[in-house]
Amino acid sequence: MIxxxxxxxILQIIHNGNKFILTTxxxxxxxxxxxxxxxxxxxxxxxxxxxxxxISPTSTNYKFLDPQDEILVFDQHNHSHLISNADAVLIxxxxxxxxxxxxxxxxxxxTAIKICIDHHHLEEKFADIDIICEDACSTGELIYxxxxxxxxxxxxxxxxxxxxxxxxxxxxxxxxxxxxLTHQIASQLISAGVNATEIYQQVYERxxxxxxxxxxxxxxxxxxxxxxxxxxxxxxQKMFQEAKAQKWDTEGFPEIPRxxxxxxxxxxxxxxxxxxxxxxxxxxxxxxxxxxxTKFGGGGHNFAAGAVIEKPLKExxxxxxxxxxxxxxxxxx
Numbered sequence: 317m318i319x320x321x322x323x324x325x326i327l328q329i330i331h332n333g334n335k336f337i338l339t340t341x342x343x344x345x346x347x348x349x350x351x352x353x354x355x356x357x358x359x360x361x362x363x364x365x366x367x368x369x370x371i372s373p374t375s376t377n378y379k380f381l382d383p384q385d386e387i388l389v390f391d392q393h394n395h396s397h398l399i400s401n402a403d404a405v406l407i408x409x410x411x412x413x414x415x416x417x418x419x420x421x422x423x424x425x426x427t428a429i430k431i432c433i434d435h436h437h438l439e440e441k442f443a444d445i446d447i448i449c450e451d452a453c454s455t456g457e458l459i460y461x462x463x464x465x466x467x468x469x470x471x472x473x474x475x476x477x478x479x480x481x482x483x484x485x486x487x488x489x490x491x492x493x494x495x496x497l498t499h500q501i502a503s504q505l506i507s508a509g510v511n512a513t514e515i516y517q518q519v520y521e522r523x524x525x526x527x528x529x530x531x532x533x534x535x536x537x538x539x540x541x542x543x544x545x546x547x548x549x550x551x552x553q554k555m556f557q558e559a560k561a562q563k564w565d566t567e568g569f570p571e572i573p574r575x576x577x578x579x580x581x582x583x584x585x586x587x588x589x590x591x592x593x594x595x596x597x598x599x600x601x602x603x604x605x606x607x608x609x610t611k612f613g614g615g616g617h618n619f620a621a622g623a624v625i626e627k628p629l630k631e632x633x634x635x636x637x638x639x640x641x642x643x644x645x646x647x648x649x
Contacts, residue, residue, distance in 0.1 A: 456481020
């Protein structure tokens with residue numbers, strides 16, 4: 317998917333450097349965490365000093381990838397020196413500085429080479445080196461390609477991390493981004509020692525009671541528009557508090573309504589702690605919805621996109637609904 321010259325350049329940077337930082341977006345998902353872990357193990361095997369520093373803590377269902385709690389949660393006082401002294405910073409699964417939060421400012425100030433590896437649409441140049449491929453099912457698929465190019469022996473731990481990337485970003489191999497290559501890579505990873513059943517259980521079958529309670533509250537609010545083609549709902553801070561749930565507990569929620577017969581687009585509004593609103597759009601595959609997210613300063617894939625809007629929930633809902641309904645009716649006309 318990526319020209320060999322790009323991977324060769326990354327290998328040269330790794331060969332010449334010694335200190336590396338790995339990071340990803342706010343509220344990291346399985347693709348983000350898995351990509352970080354796989355790259356970190358590759359670098360450690362090459363006797364490099366590696367720190368994984370994220371702006372958000374790792375959610376419970378991905379803790380199995382980091383049993384020793386080696387992933388750091390960014391603290392400016394404690395971690396700025398690591399970033400400023402790094403030879404290179406590898407940013408995975410994100411090409412938007414806003415989604416790195418305060419950590420992004422520290423990275424920008426560092427003299428380290430910034431490398432981005434991502435499979436989301438890139439609006440404009442992001443890092444010093446941007447390795448972007450929207451055709452990849454996940455960032456993990458690109459990491460697999462790089463490690464294969466580097467002739468890395470993919471042990472069971474690296475395979476476990478990469479399989480988690482692919483499993484989660486393809487919706488357990490059911491989303492439209494799943495290709496023959498996706499299955500071929502998954503097969504190779506299973507051959508390398510992945511227990512597919514165990515990983516599925518770790519990711520999807522360890523839901524907290526709080527998450528299930530929040531899910532119930534959220535799904536109770538589902539509303540339908542556009543003759544049932546659009547299903548939307550919201551989650552308020554009050555709902556989080558009542559369920560004693562965390563923001564990461566909403567992972568997977570946007571996909572649920574599009575499983576309803578007749579629904580083509582699912583839209584979730586999440587009220588954030590600062591009272592801004594995150595929108596999450598999902599399409600069943602007929603209607604391209606990323607332009608809705610782009611209009612509000614976000615982005616994503618054709619059928620999975622999102623944005624953070626700096627307005628209260630009551631103002632955000634009608635604005636986004638209007639744009640989403642326009643998009644749906646355009647495909648229906």
